[in-house]
Every structure is written in C-alpha cells, then in structure tokens.
Amino acid sequence: DAGVIQSPRHEVTEMGQEVTLRCKPISGHDYLFWYRQTMMRGLELLIYFNNNVPIDDSGMPEDRFSAKMPNASFSTLKIQPSEPRDSAVYFCASSRRRANSPLHFGNGTRLTVT
Amino acid sequence: KNEVEQSPQNLTAQEGEFITINCSYSVGISALHWLQQHPGGGIVSLFMLSSGKKKHGRLIATINIQEKHSSLHITASHPRDSAVYICAITLMASAGGTSYGKLTFGQGTILTVHP
Numbered sequence: 001d002a003g004v005i006q007s008p009r010h011e012v013t014e015m016g017q018e019v020t021l022r023c024k025p026i027s028g029h030d031y032l033f034w035y036r037q038t039m040m041r042g043l044e045l046l047i048y049f050n051n052n053v054p055i056d057d058s059g060m061p062e063d064r065f066s067a068k069m070p071n072a073s074f075s076t077l078k079i080q081p082s083e084p085r086d087s088a089v090y091f092c093a094s095s096r097r098r099a100n101s102p103l104h105f106g107n108g109t110r111l112t113v114t
Numbered sequence: 115k116n117e118v119e120q121s122p123q124n125l126t127a128q129e130g131e132f133i134t135i136n137c138s139y140s141v142g143i144s145a146l147h148w149l150q151q152h153p154g155g156g157i158v159s160l161f162m163l164s165s166g167k168k169k170h171g172r173l174i175a176t177i178n179i180q181e182k183h184s185s186l187h188i189t190a191s192h193p194r195d196s197a198v199y200i201c202a203i204t205l206m207a208s209a210g211g212t213s214y215g216k217l218t219f220g221q222g223t224i225l226t227v228h229p
Binding site for chain 1: 147157200
C-alpha cells in the first residue's frame with residue numbers, strides 16, 4: 001500500500017499563473033477529499049468526491065478553484081489564476097465507503113504564490 | 115465561535131508524563147476524529163470514534179456524547195510524541211448521507227515533550 005500520493009511536494013509560482021495539484025488515492029478507496037491548511041484558518045475541506053463524482057464543493061473558495069476526478073486513481077485541484085492568498089498546504093485524503101473507515105492523508109503540497 | 119474547540123493550544127511536558135488534550139464541540143456529530151500532524155507536515159488519523167473509548171498503544175481516546183466532549187490521553191509520553199494533535203468532527207449525517215471524511219477541524223494543540 002503506497003498510501004495517498006500527492007505531487008508536487010512544493011510549488012512556487014507567480015501571481016496570475018495556473019497551478020495544478022495532483023493526487024493519487026489509495027486503490028479501492030471510494031472517497032477523495034481535498035483540504036487546505038493555512039496559519040490563519042487551519043484545516044478546511046475544499047471539496048470531496050464519491051466514486052469520482054463531486055459531492056460537496058461548498059468549501060471551494062471561489063471560481064478560480066476547480067477540481068476534477070477523471071478516474072478512480074487520479075484527481076486534480078487547479079487554481080487559475082493564482083493569487084498570493086492561495087499560499088497554503090493542500091492535502092489530499094482518501095477513505096473507503098465503510099463506516100468507521102479512517103482517512104488516509106497524502107503528504108501535502110506546499111504552494112507559495114509570490 | 116468555532117464548532118470545535120481544543121485546549122490547551124500549547125502543551126509542554128517532560129518525558130514520561132501523562133498528557134491530556136481536550137476537545138469540545140457544539141453540534142450533533144456522527145463521529146469525532148483525532149489526527150496527528152508531525153513537524154514534517156504529514157497527517158495521520160489516530161482515532162475515529164462515535165462513543166465510548168478506544169486505545170492504541172499509549173494513546174487513549176474517549177468521548178462523551180451527552181457532554182459533547184472528547185479527550186486524547188498519552189501515557190508515558192516520549193519526545194517522539196511531539197506533534198500537533200487535531201480534533202475534527204463529522205457533522206450528523208444529512209438525509210442524503212455524508213462521508214465520515216467531511217471534517218470540521220479544531221485549531222490543533224501543539225505538544226512538545228522534552229527528554
């Protein structure tokens with residue numbers, strides 16, 4: 001079990017550029033979550049998918065953010081255009097459908113927008 | 115006011131001490147989670163519980179649903195336990211159902227254990 005894999009680990013970009021974060025969930029997991037962590041707001045849920053379908057995107061801050069899950073083994077979170085206030089650590093997590101199944105987190109992508 | 119409140123925000127202990135971190139919440143929940151975030155940034159799920167008590171090694175988590183309160187205990191603390199401990203809740207499932215992973219987080223407790 002390779003765990004949840006995120007890439008890149010670090011991303012530094014200039015304001016206005018497009019940023020794409022990637023996530024590979026654990027095989028067999030039905031749910032995939034994108035979280036964001038900042039010093040000011042802590043951890044927040046952005047969006048989650050069930051069987052590749054977005055279920056709740058109420059945490060996505062604005063239209064500049066979009067997320068896709070084209071298949072069970074891959075998801076992307078895109079920010080276009082990026083702004084300095086988007087600087088944060090973005091975590092992907094996955095879990096099985098069963099009740100009491102724990103969340104498994106990736107190592108996160110640290111995004112810095114200058 | 116946050117739906118999830120943790121105390122203390124910072125905790126310093128000597129190796130071997132018994133540690134308690136508290137979490138209070140203000141809404142109905144389906145489950146409560148305790149997470150550990152290491153200095154390197156990775157997050158690990160320690161416990162998910164909806165009633166009673168769970169134990170794993172030196173870690174014990176308890177929850178009192180009536181009082182809307184949970185505690186995380188660490189027995190015989192060790193410097194490697196130094197981390198941020200985060201309490202998170204899954205809100206009571208809506209009619210359409212929800213995933214246990216749709217979490218609302220506390221602000222975290224920074225634990226430092228000195229040798």
